[in-house]
Amino acid sequence: MTDTVDDVDQPYDTDASQQEKIESLEERIDILDGQNEEMRDKLLDANAENNKYKQKLERLTHENKKLKQSPLFVATVQEMTDDGVIIKQHGNNQEAVTEVTPETREEIEPGSRVAVNNSLSVVTDLSDETDVRARVMEVEESPGVNYEDIGGLEEQMNEVRETVELPLESPEMFTDVGIEPPSGVLLHGPPGTGKTMLAKAVANQTDATFIKMAGSELVHKFIGEGAKLVRDLFEVAREHEPAVIFIDEIDAIASKRTDSKTSGDAEVQRTMMQLLSEMDGFEERGEVRIIAATNRFDMLDRAILRPGRFDRLIEVPKPNAEGREKIFEIHTRGMNLADDVTFEELATDIAEASGADIKAICTEAGMFAIRDDRTEVRMEDFHEAWTKIDTDEVDADVSKTFA
Numbered sequence: 001m002t003d004t005v006d007d008v009d010q011p012y013d014t015d016a017s018q019q020e021k022i023e024s025l026e027e028r029i030d031i032l033d034g035q036n037e038e039m040r041d042k043l044l045d046a047n048a049e050n051n052k053y054k055q056k057l058e059r060l061t062h063e064n065k066k067l068k069q070s071p072l073f074v075a076t077v078q079e080m081t082d083d084g085v086i087i088k089q090h091g092n093n094q095e096a097v098t099e100v101t102p103e104t105r106e107e108i109e110p111g112s113r114v115a116v117n118n119s120l121s122v123v124t125d126l127s128d129e130t131d132v133r134a135r136v137m138e139v140e141e142s143p144g145v146n147y148e149d150i151g152g153l154e155e156q157m158n159e160v161r162e163t164v165e166l167p168l169e170s171p172e173m174f175t176d177v178g179i180e181p182p183s184g185v186l187l188h189g190p191p192g193t194g195k196t197m198l199a200k201a202v203a204n205q206t207d208a209t210f211i212k213m214a215g216s217e218l219v220h221k222f223i224g225e226g227a228k229l230v231r232d233l234f235e236v237a238r239e240h241e242p243a244v245i246f247i248d249e250i251d252a253i254a255s256k257r258t259d260s261k262t263s264g265d266a267e268v269q270r271t272m273m274q275l276l277s278e279m280d281g282f283e284e285r286g287e288v289r290i291i292a293a294t295n296r297f298d299m300l301d302r303a304i305l306r307p308g309r310f311d312r313l314i315e316v317p318k319p320n321a322e323g324r325e326k327i328f329e330i331h332t333r334g335m336n337l338a339d340d341v342t343f344e345e346l347a348t349d350i351a352e353a354s355g356a357d358i359k360a361i362c363t364e365a366g367m368f369a370i371r372d373d374r375t376e377v378r379m380e381d382f383h384e385a386w387t388k389i390d391t392d393e394v395d396a397d398v399s400k401t402f403a
């Protein structure tokens with residue numbers, strides 16, 4: 001409600017003369033002006049202070065963002081004391097006393113998984129994140145791949161069956177003869193040639209759980225956790241016996257030591273050491289078999305190939321003409337083919353294609369038929385598909401070269 005003249009405390013007596021009233025009012029105005037000036041100064045000071053805090057906030061937010069962006073390490077909270085928090089880093093198992101903000105302190109407790117920065121300050125609580133194991137491991141109870149789905153790899157298939165399937169299905173044969181079954185199998189060869197398929201098929205055949213982990217993810221996505229995840233991998237396998245562990249792109253964790261001493265290399269080394277020690281303890285592992293795959297056999301550290309580790313090396317090359325014919329047959333099983341399609345001719349015409357290429361050619365050939373409003377796939381569709389896929393691959397390679 002607005003004050004009326006009657007409500008306001010007048011600075012003069014009611015019986016004062018007009019002149020006296022004016023003078024008193026002028027005096028009051030002076031005082032109010034002075035007060036106003038004072039308030040304005042205070043407001044300016046407050047604004048300046050406010051700006052200072054705003055800048056500080058911006059700086060801290062920026063710093064916070066930077067801290068979160070730079071690679072973080074994973075640790076587990078051991079104990080919470082008044083002076084700080086005792087954490088144990090994953091990977092190197094080193095303990096440290098570190099600081100946390102009051103907000104983070106509220107969120108964590110002994111046993112929490114936390115992310116720490118370079119100076120080991122706790123940056124965030126990881127407990128709420130989806131279980132890393134689930135994100136890094138692909139576990140399939142019965143992968144839907146059969147030996148009949150694989151073309152042109154009879155020799156490789158026989159070797160895998162002998163080294164992985166036989167010890168899982170008839171372990172007594174090995175005990176009777178008195179030999180240890182081969183511990184690990186390493187499949188090596190160009191991309192898309194069926195290495196993963198072989199591992200899946202053998203797991204399916206033996207009713208084993210298929211557990212896949214990609215070496216590159218261990219190294220690039222789960223920094224600081226590689227060694228622990230390798231331990232977890234073998235633990236999960238033991239929980240799911242019989243199991244086939246498939247480590248794809250093993251070169252990412254088991255490549256030749258480089259001279260550089262960066263922490264990244266040290267981390268990769270730790271992951272590899274953990275893998276070696278898990279493999280060396282293989283006898284007690286029971287019904288768990290290991291299959292690893294690489295496209296870069298030349299890069300592998302020889303330590304991984306010592307007897308008792310991956311002692312069966314199986315090359316999985318690109319298919320020859322006969323293999324390509326078989327793979328075309330497999331991937332066109334459900335397709336409506338025109339009479340002019342002959343696998344033999346396709347296999348000869350489409351040289352250099354891998355199994356994965358052939359699968360892509362078949363799908364693309366089907367697409368050409370659909371675009372042409374046909375339900376039957378003709379020979380020309382396969383040729384056009386190969387030209388398209390081959391060109392796409394070349395383009396991708398070129399853009400990789402220029403990237």
Ligand SMILES: Nc1ncnc2c1ncn2[C@@H]1O[C@H](COP(=O)(O)OP(=O)(O)OP(=O)(O)O)[C@@H](O)[C@H]1O
Pocket residue numbers: 149150151152153190191192193194195196197198248293294295327330354355356357359
């Ligand atoms: N020999 C093959 N017989 C039938 N299909 C094949 C064969 N090789 C590859 N394929 C097809 O290509 C796809 C990819 O193959 P797969 O993942 O087994 O290759 P990979 O050798 O493990 O490749 P990468 O090294 O890139 O991981 C398969 O799902 C399958 O459809």
